[in-house]
Amino acid sequence: MKYDNQIKQWLKENRARGARLLQILVRENSTRGNESSTQALVIEKCRQLGLALDIWEIGGAELKNHPAYCCDRKSFDGNPNLVAVLKGTGGGKSIILNGHIDVVPVGDESSWKHDPFSGMIECGKLYGRGATDMKGGNVALLMAIESLIANGIKLKGDVIFQSVIEEESGGAGTLAAVLRGYHADGAIIPEPTNMKLFPKQQGSMWFRITITGKAAHGGTRYEGVSAIEKSLFVIQRLQQLEKDRNEKITDPLFEKFPIPIPINIGKITSGEWPSSVPDTAIIEGRMGVSPEETIQAAQHEMESCLRELNEGDEWLRENPLNLEWFGGMWLPGSLGSDHPLMNELTNSFIEVKGAPPIVEASPWGTDGGILSTVGNTPVVVFGPGITETAHDANEHINLEDLFAASEIIALTLLKWCEVDE
Amino acid sequence: MKYDNQIKQWLKENRARGARLLQILVRENSTRGNESSTQALVIEKCRQLGLALDIWEIGGAELKNHPAYCCDRKSFDGNPNLVAVLKGTGGGKSIILNGHIDVVPVGDESSWKHDPFSGMIECGKLYGRGATDMKGGNVALLMAIESLIANGIKLKGDVIFQSVIEEESGGAGTLAAVLRGYHADGAIIPEPTNMKLFPKQQGSMWFRITITGKAAHGGTRYEGVSAIEKSLFVIQRLQQLEKDRNEKITDPLFEKFPIPIPINIGKITSGEWPSSVPDTAIIEGRMGVSPEETIQAAQHEMESCLRELNEGDEWLRENPLNLEWFGGMWLPGSLGSDHPLMNELTNSFIEVKGAPPIVEASPWGTDGGILSTVGNTPVVVFGPGITETAHDANEHINLEDLFAASEIIALTLLKWCEVDE
Structure with a gap:
């Protein structure tokens, strides 16, 4: 609890920066095959944070022959995967923070109130394709990581941030990261769950x-x-x-x-x-x-x-x-509701929101299935986006939830990975 | 019975001319919108026979506002309807001999053994789009009329030959002929019935x-x-x-x-x-x-x-x-099986084929529905074409049936319209 207030305070003071980061990510269209410009912004952000960067174009026989590989994309050239690691000092539990950078097409543009890539903020909501699914979740992760670094907090366990391509088309990006050797003691995927905790996911x-x-x-x-x-x-x-x-x-x-x-x-x-x-x-x-x-x-x-x-x-x-x-x-995913990662997330949730979270199974698949089934990493899906606006016209996110999720995740990192005093 | 043998003899001797006429009609593609060149050949044949010609491009408000009008064709320009009348000397019953000149598209050309417009004759069968549906029937009509004229036989009743467009698309050609005033005491439509008599037709x-x-x-x-x-x-x-x-x-x-x-x-x-x-x-x-x-x-x-x-x-x-x-x-059509036209056709059939015809209802609509319902003209559908090959690849007709149908129709005309001695 020692650092909790420090983290909360920092996140409160840096809300404008978080909103601004989401805005610049939403303004880049990162539909399938066009992920590179958004990914470049994320890479630069991670470089500024001093994380160890692993940037690579996915592909190769091992990936394409894997039974969980399900993809009709001809080429991944020029649109890399990113893994950025905040290395721990040793001894703590590691965690993967996984978010996809690809977004679905805008659909019928005439149904949108604003330009789908405006990133416009109105009454505390930020609008645009990907705001909810799931660039908002990604920003929650990055702000949580930054809050630790900015406050000089060292963790024992590794924090492995993943910004992957291809989630919307079957998960080849996350599968490539698993096959590259990334696994951990736990993982959080901030897909748009309306702030619910999903230890299980329908495949x-x-x-x-x-x-x-x-x-x-x-x-x-x-x-x-x-x-x-x-x-x-x-x-x-x-x-x-x-x-x-x-x-x-x-x-x-x-x-x-x-x-x-x-x-x-x-x-x-x-x-x-x-x-x-x-x-x-x-x-x-x-x-x-x-x-x-x-x-x-x-x-x-x-x-x-x-x-x-x-x-x-x-x-x-x-x-x-x-x-x-x-x-x-x-792939489906299944974690026991009493798993330690669930406990830590629940405690952090209560600390931030003052009430326990809703725990459900997700009615749709996420990259969590690959992370848990192929990567043997326990996964909880939890994020600030609004399920109902994902894939829809006028997709948006409540910035208040984004900041709350970021706090909950940061507090969870403190406990899960342990602070090195 | 006086002229029957004379007619039979003439038709027997002129089979080659009948086959040749069908061949030149089949060689012209008369799909919807392209009826004119085939229609021109029919018009010239009727002119040579000395029939009174009525050639007109259908259309106008009366036709298009008629409840039985059902047509999405933009223009009928250049593709006329034809009515050619062998005027009777008076006192006999009149008859309409109705055939459509339009054919359906050839479909997948690779399924055809020969060019769909070859008119090739092989083992007594004449091949090509329209051979059976229903240029073969039309030739049976024209040969029947010619047999009367060539033998100097005068009928009391009018023989009203109609070569109409648009049957395959809902019957606007026959409807136009009805609205132009053509009706009669009976009508024969030589659609491909496999030589069956259809006094009733499914609409x-x-x-x-x-x-x-x-x-x-x-x-x-x-x-x-x-x-x-x-x-x-x-x-x-x-x-x-x-x-x-x-x-x-x-x-x-x-x-x-x-x-x-x-x-x-x-x-x-x-x-x-x-x-x-x-x-x-x-x-x-x-x-x-x-x-x-x-x-x-x-x-x-x-x-x-x-x-x-x-x-x-x-x-x-x-x-x-x-x-x-x-x-x-x-439109559906219904004539009692004991109607005098059925009796005459049946008697002629027995005289030519030595056995009574099969009498059924047709499982598809024809222009008979318009002729009978709108035109108040009793209709029997009876023709030499092969039901199964209509609209199909390798459409063909047995020439033997064509000649038999022609005889049956000619003998029916003698009795129905009565010979003026």
Whole structure:
């Protein structure tokens, strides 16, 4: 508790600098393939803080052949990953502070009140793509680190700050950092959780099912086999699978979620002509994965399900459903609610906010799945961003929350990594 | 019976000329908007036969405002309709011989064995787009008329030959001919019926249903309303409607058809992203119409059905299904199997083929619906083309059937219109 007030005081006095840092990060568009200019600002910030920099362009066979690698990006050239380490004096627990620098596209620009890259501040909210997801979280981390350095506090354990690319597209940046050897005794990822603590995260992956029918004229449609009618059976079976899978989820962290691990049918296309029987249908969707199961186990359940459909239907026996796992894949993550990192974060939260945090499981995947599953690093997802505005028009963050999160994280570092007196 | 053998003999001797006429018609591509060059060949043939020609470009307010007008074509300029009349001496029954000159596109050219416009003859079959649907039928008509003229036979009733555009797109050509004043005591349309007699024809029309949902992230899909899930309800309700409508069909002419008047769901598109809840779905299809009901009555049934769905669902009450009737519409047609025209055609058929014809209802619409419903002209659809090859690659016709149909039609004309001795 010795340094807590010092840290709090410093962070209070430096709010304007924190807001300014977020503003300059938001003003750079860092969509996929364009991360370099924002990353350069983060690198310069870390250099000024005197951190040990490791800057590299990800890639190579080890990464691309890894089972958790899920990425259709052709080249990472020119858009590096960054790891910046505040080396400890030894003996304390280490921590990874991980944030992604990539943002999703702005979408329909006409839905935005301001320029999506304005970084405009209005009534305590900072607006712009990435403000909430998750440059605001990244600034909370950097301000927490700076508060230690500025106050001359030395920690025993290493603080490993990671500014990674590719989170929005499946986590190749964090996977590359894990494969480069970075792991720690704990990790915090300040994704936009509305200040909730997420020790568990739903994983997910995308699937595509192709259904084959037989074309015919609509006036004699019984001479064909409608790929749309067969799709109905498939969708109904997937609805049943979703029901069965969710009935098994009893974790109280999920109790507020009507469907803890949804199977979302996001897209269907079939047919070209109103008066023809369609001979092909394509369904695409997202399958949620429980924190307590593996991607493989979940895939296996859907595969069995479709195999049953194929076996039970005369037409499908000859013209089987085709299942592909494509595009995004996010590993689930699971940490016990009584893990020491949860305890430290909770205590710091109470110290700053005066009440205990809400603890839940996240309804979406983060890089936490890779950090914990591949990197063997216990992860808590906790951040100041507003879940609802992520990926949406008029994305914004409450600066008050950013500063509170920064305090909570700084206080946690003091205890987790231990101060070297 | 006096002239029958003379006619049969002449048609037998002039088979090569008939095949040659079909060949030159097939060699001209007469897809929508390109009918003029083929129509020019038909006009010249009718001029040579000494028929009274009426050639005009369709259009005008009366046509376009008619409730049976269903056409999205911008211009008919340069692609005329033709009516060519063999004037009777008076006192006999008149007849319309109606054939359309437009053909559907060739589709995937690589699926054709020969050039789609080759008109190649192989083993008694003439190949090419339009050979069966329905230039072959048109040639059967023209050869029947020529056989009368060549043998100096005068009929009492008028023979009104019509070569119309736009059948494949909803019948604006035949509607224009009806509105120009052409009607008769009977009509034959030699669409490809496999030599069956169709006194009744299924009508049809296209519909589009737009379903509105509410977008959300797939990981919290319960926060949205899936337009795909709502589509499932709609499709299931339409399946029930199809069942209910078909249970009412007891006409023996339909007994071979598993579903006499199908509701075909030809197309569905919904969603843009696997991990989003889709907020819009569009279903397009074709609704079959019974020969004994009107287009309006059938539309009303579907409208009631969707209204029920809207009223019974909380979401749809606020976000109702939107139904449009768009694109094609083909009126149904119904003639009693004991109509005198059916009797004459049947007798002629037996005389030529030695056995009675198969009598059925057609599973698709023709211009017969407009001729009978709007033009008050009793219609039988009967022709030499092969139903299965219409609209398909390698479309072809058996020339033997073409000549037989021509004989049957010529003999029918002798009796229907009566010979003026």
